[in-house]
Amino acid sequence: MTYHPKSDFMRVMIERGFLADCTDYQALDDALIAGVVPAYIGFDATAKSLHVGSLIQIMMLRWLQKTGHQPITLMGGGTTKVGDPSFRADERPLLTPDAIDANIAGIKQVFAKYLDYDTDAPNRALMLNNAEWLDELNYLDFLRDIGRHFSVNRMLSFESVKSRLDREQSLSFLEFNYMILQAYDFLELNRRYGCLLQMGGSDQWGNIVNGIDLTRRVLDHEIFGLTSPLLTTSDGKKMGKSQDGAVWLNAEMRSTYEFWQFWRNTTDADVGRFLKLYTELPVDECNRLGALEGSEINAAKVILANEITTLCHGAEAAAAAEATARAVFEKGGVGDDLPTLDLSAADLGDGISIVQLIVRSGLTKSGKEAKRLIAENGARLNDAPLTEAGLIIDAAALAEPIKLSAGKKRHALVRLAD
């Protein structure tokens, strides 16, 4: 990457590692210098919250706004009804419109923390939903106006669907239309809002390029695409998964403490890279912290966790998570911020088995797993090894909150609610 950008936005993207590819560096850079550039990223509503894997996208929009341009967050209210087949081995289950709407409501929450939708400035962030224009499309009109610009020959050649075809796995016509709809989104956003740029993960390259081509053909407008690298951790795992599944950005789906812990446990080799991508610390500082060696880099991981948690959940949540982590790991104690299971007297009844408590507190997914944990001496009750699988916890035992632990790192509190 020898290109030296003139615009702040491009400079940030390049030096912080956001950039995988761009359709035209020079022309986009010029446009960014010339004025406020509206740019969008689409988010499909496949779950009630986005997870850490989307954070890079969100950070790109945040930098965009910080450097004076206009971010557009596009909810895929329409496209989610179809399902993006890109690089997927099988078809996604179809979501009902109600589920999609509920998901969108959940996803929207997180954006307000990263982007400013309320300012009077010309670069006010926009929240849109492509259902607005996709829902009312007329099939025949759409085919005639838009469909005629697409070559099936070309669509079949895209890498994103090739693997599916090569493996002779069926690609339904419904899914096949996804890329056309996404291309149409870009066209509509350009028409309605003057949107000049679509960003996304590198798996979206084909879809983005289609939108650019379509817009050129229909409106004769020159617009751009920019992709971010597909992130994996240094040890080759997909970004955003932890032991029990996705690391969600919404606090009600993943506690802020667990969110903090996820970043605190970053692999050494990823610290510098993640600081640049997910925090706003100066690049030099990121590089310095990422270069620390041995146990010193642990301090950098705390900074990483604090910075990211502050952005996503606020400074208080970050401080509380850090305090709890210190109490738990450095003093072997308890912290208020540990995941907590509140039991009512009714829940408790005459007593509840310890196995049930471990499951309900979220430490294991099944009772068998909990029993295995106990059998392997991995379970602890108030830091004492738990050996008796048949233990029943009653109200007396819960006079004080108890701490359950699975292994050395995962803890939960159980207390009796009034």
Place this chain on the structure above:
RNA sequence: GGGGAGUUGGCAGAGCGGUCAAAUGCGGCGGACUGUAAAUCCGUUGGGGCAACCCACCUAGGUUCGAAUCCUAGACUCCCCA
């Protein structure tokens, strides 16, 4: 419309009448080592139940002393021909 192949644990993939809760790999979990890291090594790994015990190899029946394995019907997936 006709013919064929298949459906096994989170995934991939063996098993083809008893010794099968089911090989192996991945993933997960626990432990050791460390720095709440990585790599490595060791152990473990279907579900429900405090327990006895129960449910489990697409579904529903059937044959057998006995079925993931055989038969019948159904659902779904894939392939080939038209």
